[in-house]
Amino acid sequence: MIATVPADKATGVSLTPTIQIVFNDPLDRPPSARHFCHRDGTANLPVTTLYDSSKNLVSVFANGALRPGATYTVTVGVALKNAAGDPLAAPYSFSFTTTLHYGQRNDHARGGP
Secondary structure: OOEEEOOOOEEEEOOOOOEEEEOOOOEOOOOOHHHEEEEOOOOEOOEEEEEEOOOOEEEEEEOOOOOOOOEEEEEEOOOOEEOOOOEOOOOEEEEEEEOOOOOOOOHHHOOOO
16 A cells, blocks of 8 residues: 555544545455445444546545544455455554544545545
8 A cells, every 4th residue: 555545543534534545556356345444443334435446546435424533443454456466465454533523624534645
């Protein structure tokens, strides 16, 4: 992986963020939600994924608003493979904390890598 938005340990992230992960290699096929684990500390959250193969960019969307002031961890599983068929050497995780207030938006969740 090259970059994530939000960055690892970001704070003040929107309650409806677009989570983005840029890979250094093309993926073997568009990833599905099963390749990503989005946790709030207690349970996996349902997500939807989109893949932009021209940018090696995966966007992950939580199916609903996140809780204010909560810390979430996104994990990319080893079942995800690059175009050569090589899996990740180990799962990759990053975390972020959402804003404390509904309607507040922070630049940590905006834009793309």
